Amino acid sequence: MSAKALICASCGAAFECGADDMDAPCWCMALPPVMPIPSADARCLCPTCLTARLQDSGEMPASTDHQDC
Template sequence: MSTCTRCGAQFGCAMVDGSPEPCWCTALPPAVPVPQEAAGCWCPACLRAHIAAALANTQAAS
């Protein structure tokens, strides 16, 4: 189990758990950088929210 460095939630990370399967996060768009101050893994909810907000900001700026 991993702990989200953003919200503290517990979640499964295939890399940490030693799974031979790819982690759930590899299915998400890789084009959104995670801020340096948030180093570490984020839970699915936090990472999805971050991606959605970044994409909305990009679209609003266009």
């Protein structure tokens, strides 16, 4: 199965998700887990917004790349 096109729940940016691809896992699998998913229909965040969320929660070192999210 190939990556699917998604829209970020935070900023509206388009990005690709490979969570269902066992041969080439999604880019997010390389990042630390974030807070619990609030519901089964929760939407994914783009790489920029997910990284920002991790930095804001203290799970990753802070940088200045995420002003838009």
